[in-house]
Amino acid sequence: MSPPSCPPRPEVFVVRSELRSNDRIPPRWLCPLVLGLVLACAAGCQGKGRKAAAQRETSRLVDQAQSAAEQGDVGRAEKLLSAAVAADPSDCETRLQLSELLQEHGSLADAMAHLERAAQQNPEDPRAFVLLARILFDRQQTALADRHAERALELDPHLVQAIVLRGQVAELQGDPDTALRYYYEALAIEPDRAEPRFLAARQLYERGSVEQAAPLLRRLLEESPVCGRHEGDAWWLLGQCYARQERWRDAALALAAGIEQRDPSGTDWKDLAYAQFRSGEIQAARSSLDVAFKLSPEDPEVNTLRRAVEQAASPGIRLSEGQEADRRRE
Known part of the structure; x- marks a missing residue:
């Protein structure tokens, strides 16, 4: 009984055999190969050209948005940053700028959508996670906010924003000792940061440690003339500390x-x-x-x-x- 005949080898195997034996490309394959290489190079150059053009357009729009913001035209700045993100969707930096602007002006759903996209595009950047955590905290989704802040700290253990946020979550969860530990940890990294200084002083005041709270508040007000949203509360809290110490004129x-900067x-x-x-x-x-x-x-x-x-x-x-x-x- 004769052995079964083998099926004919496909031409591709013949070509590979020829390449191994002759160490050169057969003439009948040379033109298609060269044409393929030329087309691939052209496509690559065209892709790089489009990418460079998108980056230039994004840079131009971001510059215009910055100018608009400096002039107080926030609506135009938002439109320009949105156009910049549309021109180059892979630009995470511009997407983060847009999300911060949206967050500041109350468009929280849009801000979250951009931050989630940024976190997907660049999962090693902690900024998207901490900004998401802040929005979730403001929306009283404290457990989810804490998880995002924790993720941000895994990427950057010295990110003060995330440390302070975890302290605020602990405070809301009825754990003042943990909250105070986070605020002091933040101050160890950035001693002049206003927010953790104020929050630590408030915690100390609430537990009756006015002798420790008052120096923190005085230093905050002396060294940070612009304390932002905490300035009026810092003056008021310092006055309450003095009242507990019966320093009535100082109080x-x-x-x-403080009352001048509050809604009393x-x-x-x-x-x-x-x-x-x-x-x-x-x-x-x-x-x-x-x-x-x-x-x-x-x-x-x-x-x-x-x-x-x-x-x-x-x-x-x-x-x-x-x-x-x-x-x-x-």
């Missing part, structure tokens, strides 16, 4: 500075009036109580303090022992 000055309630005006009353500033206390009464006419403490102030303003009325001591210190 009145700090509370007055009737209780806030009452606290200021009490500090002014205890420091002997009777007329200032009257004025503050007038505002407190307008805002909280039913507050019994406001009415009680008003009577005390009027009695102190009447001739022949002696000050209390504490007020006399304050006067002597002055």
